Amino acid sequence: xxxxxxxxxxxxxxxxxxxxxxxxxxxxxxxxxxxxxxxxxxxxxxxxxxxxxxxxxxxxxxxxxxxxxxxxxxxxxxxxxxxxxxxxxxxxxxxxxxxxxxxxxxxxxxxxxxxxxxxxxxxxxxxxxxxxxxxxxxxxxxxxxxxxxxxxxxxxxxxxxxxxxxxxxxxxxxxxxxxxxxxxxxxxxxxxxxxxxxxxxxxxxxx
Amino acid sequence: xxxxxxxxxxxxxxxxxxxxxxxxxxxxxxxxxxxxxxxxxxxxxxxxxxxxxxxxxxxxxxxxxxxxxxxxxxxxxxxxxxxxxxxxxxxxxxxxxxxxxxxxxxxxxxxxxxxxxxxxxxxxxxxxxxxxxxxxxxxxxxxxxxxxxxxxxxxxxxxxxxxxxxxxxxxxxxxxxxxxxxxxxxxxxxxxxxxxxxxxxxxxxxxxxxxxxxxxxxxxxxxxxxxxxxxxxxxxxxxxxxxxxxxxxxxxxxxxxxxxxxxxxxxxxxxxxxxxxxxxxxxxxxxxxxxxxxxxxxxxxxxxxxxxxxxxxxxxxxxxxxxxxxxxxxxxxxxxxxxxxxxxxxxxxxxxxxxxxxxxxxxxxxxxxxxxxxxxxxxxxxxxxxxxxxxxxxxxxxxxxxxxxxxxxxxxxxxxxxxx
Ligand SMILES: Cc1cc2nc3c(=O)[nH]c(=O)nc-3n(C[C@H](O)[C@H](O)[C@H](O)COP(=O)(O)O)c2cc1C
Ligand code: SF4
Ligand code: SF4
Ligand code: FES
Numbered sequence: 188x189x190x191x192x193x194x195x196x197x198x199x200x201x202x203x204x205x206x207x208x209x210x211x212x213x214x215x216x217x218x219x220x221x222x223x224x225x226x227x228x229x230x231x232x233x234x235x236x237x238x239x240x241x242x243x244x245x246x247x248x249x250x251x252x253x254x255x256x257x258x259x260x261x262x263x264x265x266x267x268x269x270x271x272x273x274x275x276x277x278x279x280x281x282x283x284x285x286x287x288x289x290x291x292x293x294x295x296x297x298x299x300x301x302x303x304x305x306x307x308x309x310x311x312x313x314x315x316x317x318x319x320x321x322x323x324x325x326x327x328x329x330x331x332x333x334x335x336x337x338x339x340x341x342x343x344x345x346x347x348x349x350x351x352x353x354x355x356x357x358x359x360x361x362x363x364x365x366x367x368x369x370x371x372x373x374x375x376x377x378x379x380x381x382x383x384x385x386x387x388x389x390x391x392x393x394x
Numbered sequence: 395x396x397x398x399x400x401x402x403x404x405x406x407x408x409x410x411x412x413x414x415x416x417x418x419x420x421x422x423x424x425x426x427x428x429x430x431x432x433x434x435x436x437x438x439x440x441x442x443x444x445x446x447x448x449x450x451x452x453x454x455x456x457x458x459x460x461x462x463x464x465x466x467x468x469x470x471x472x473x474x475x476x477x478x479x480x481x482x483x484x485x486x487x488x489x490x491x492x493x494x495x496x497x498x499x500x501x502x503x504x505x506x507x508x509x510x511x512x513x514x515x516x517x518x519x520x521x522x523x524x525x526x527x528x529x530x531x532x533x534x535x536x537x538x539x540x541x542x543x544x545x546x547x548x549x550x551x552x553x554x555x556x557x558x559x560x561x562x563x564x565x566x567x568x569x570x571x572x573x574x575x576x577x578x579x580x581x582x583x584x585x586x587x588x589x590x591x592x593x594x595x596x597x598x599x600x601x602x603x604x605x606x607x608x609x610x611x612x613x614x615x616x617x618x619x620x621x622x623x624x625x626x627x628x629x630x631x632x633x634x635x636x637x638x639x640x641x642x643x644x645x646x647x648x649x650x651x652x653x654x655x656x657x658x659x660x661x662x663x664x665x666x667x668x669x670x671x672x673x674x675x676x677x678x679x680x681x682x683x684x685x686x687x688x689x690x691x692x693x694x695x696x697x698x699x700x701x702x703x704x705x706x707x708x709x710x711x712x713x714x715x716x717x718x719x720x721x722x723x724x725x726x727x728x729x730x731x732x733x734x735x736x737x738x739x740x741x742x743x744x745x746x747x748x749x750x751x752x753x754x755x756x757x758x759x760x761x762x763x764x765x766x767x768x769x770x771x772x773x774x775x776x777x778x779x780x781x782x783x784x785x786x787x788x789x790x791x792x793x794x795x796x797x798x799x800x801x802x803x804x805x806x807x808x809x810x811x812x813x814x
Binding site: 239 | 561563578731733735736737739741742744745747750763774776777778779780785
């Protein structure tokens with residue numbers, strides 16, 4: 188039985204039911220932006236995000252019906268048609284599981300491209316072509332962990348991106364290089380400098 | 395047409411900069427009456443009147459006011475004057491022509507729910523409305539209608555005018571709170587709702603300008619008068635923003651539930667252009683297209699639900715049969731792509747993919763699978779988006795495809811001439 192105040196996601200987990208998540212992280216504020224975790228709550232006009240919606244007694248909830256699966260599949264298709272997910276294995280698994288076809292929008296569908304990887308400090312690099320805008324890095328940089336507020340947003344809609352104030356290089360911001368953002372990034376958009384160099388094929392000596 | 399306008403009665407008849415004019419035309423009588431009635435009775439009056447919000451979502455104002463009146467201070471009242479829904483121009487006309495009325499309505503709201511601070515959030519592209527409302531606020535401070543111990547009745551109220559910076563999303567109530575707090579206009583997750591956790595995390599009443607202005611005649615003329623206008627489930631006076639291909643477009647004040655036929659042919663003087671009605675967009679870009687078969691439906695919140703349409707902010711945009719409907723849809727798709735805030739995936743990604751497909755539709759280059767993708771994207775945005783923007787971003791486009799006889803093979807809308 189779910190504890191009072193539990194989210195649908197928590198209740199489902201304790202009942203052994205899997206609900207997929209992308210933006211959610213156990214230790215961070217849930218902003219519920221990806222909507223992969225949506226479920227059908229009978230009586231609700233829209234689907235509801237399981238990672239934030241609180242369970243209620245006698246609620247009739249479908250975690251895996253046709254309507255729910257269509258929403259998840261279409262979101263995954265649109266995401267994969269937009270962002271480089273080559274280093275996001277969990278998303279690759281979900282795409283396969285939902286039978287998502289990112290190519291349905293055509294080879295000319297706009298992708299989010301940000302130019303070269305940002306290498307502007309000795310600690311980590313930022314490759315925003317791989318960024319899925321899960322907000323985790325923003326959240327750890329702000330109230331969830333570090334209170335440095337170095338990371339925010341630029342643009343809006345499809346052109347939204349994670350950015351520093353006026354896109355300044357990292358050393359010119361309030362960043363203290365704690366590395367928390369790198370730790371929570373699920374897609375390889377943020378990477379330690381060593382890891383980045385190694386991935387480029389540079390021979391890296393032991394630490 | 396025996397209906398006597400109340401919301402627009404003073405427009406063009408008084409100097410909008412003159413408090414004396416306003417008072418001479420009945421101004422501040424509703425406030426005096428409200429103070430006599432007391433907060434509880436006003437909230438009760440609003441609840442019984444079943445005044446539905448005029449900003450788009452049609453939520454009963456009385457329920458919001460009651461919840462906030464019972465919540466602990468500090469609390470806030472806000473007038474949503476962001477008015478960015480394409481085709482909507484009612485709030486601008488009200489603020490430009492009768493700005494003291496908005497101040498008076500805000501005072502009544504604050505008095506009724508026990509708020510000592512209020513904001514009027516006005517669309518940044520409305521410099522005239524901003525100047526006139528700001529002038530009215532300043533004048534009311536000098537006259538003792540704002541500030542400490544108003545009318546000697548022992549209540550205090552400070553009112554501030556805030557300007558939007560050009561984002562449609564900042565009209566969404568929780569994005570509007572963020573904006574007032576100095577942050578980027580991202581909508582918040584709901585629940586919690588504004589009545590519990592609104593501006594600065596405090597209980598907040600937020601209403602559309604027209605909703606607030608309905609309170610003045612309601613307080614002055616009473617419940618029976620209010621209920622005698624319009625249908626039972628959706629009563630009161632209503633402003634319709636009549637635009638597009640009619641001979642006399644403009645702001646129409648009529649009873650809630652006026653029919654489309656009356657609006658277009660009596661108030662609007664009939665269809666211009668080809669003279670033949672093609673379709674009508676109700677509720678703006680966030681709304682739904684209807685066809686000539688729907689001419690006799692009652693334009694109120696409940697009546698329109700029966701034909702899967704919405705009244706929204708009162709937009710009635712008329713299209714004759716010579717209109718290039720594909721270009722209209724392309725414009726709508728571009729609008730949502732441009733205005734999506736980017737917070738949630740369905741709308742951030744869906745408005746882009748939708749726009750791409752509608753561009754192909756407009757160019758007569760639909761590919762196989764495009765229409766299915768358009769429908770699935772639409773359903774996903776409606777079902778899974780965080781806020782009303784994404785939830786409504788596909789409604790107009792899909793309704794046009796369904797209701798205007800879209801021929802997938804020729805790429806034409808049968809209801810519209812296709813000689814362009
Ligand atoms: C994208 C979006 C834009 C909105 N813009 C406005 C607006 O400009 N003015 C307005 O009154 N309500 C607007 N709303 C509705 C508000 O969120 C809210 O429902 C309204 O202010 C409540 O007032 P009411 O109950 O008096 O209508 C918008 C909603 C959405 C989703
Ligand atoms: S950089 Fe990584 S953590 Fe930050 S929003 Fe993008 S994907 Fe998420
Ligand atoms: S629906 Fe669109 S506008 Fe609303 S929160 Fe999501 S991305 Fe932002
Ligand atoms: S996991 Fe719930 S919205 Fe992203």
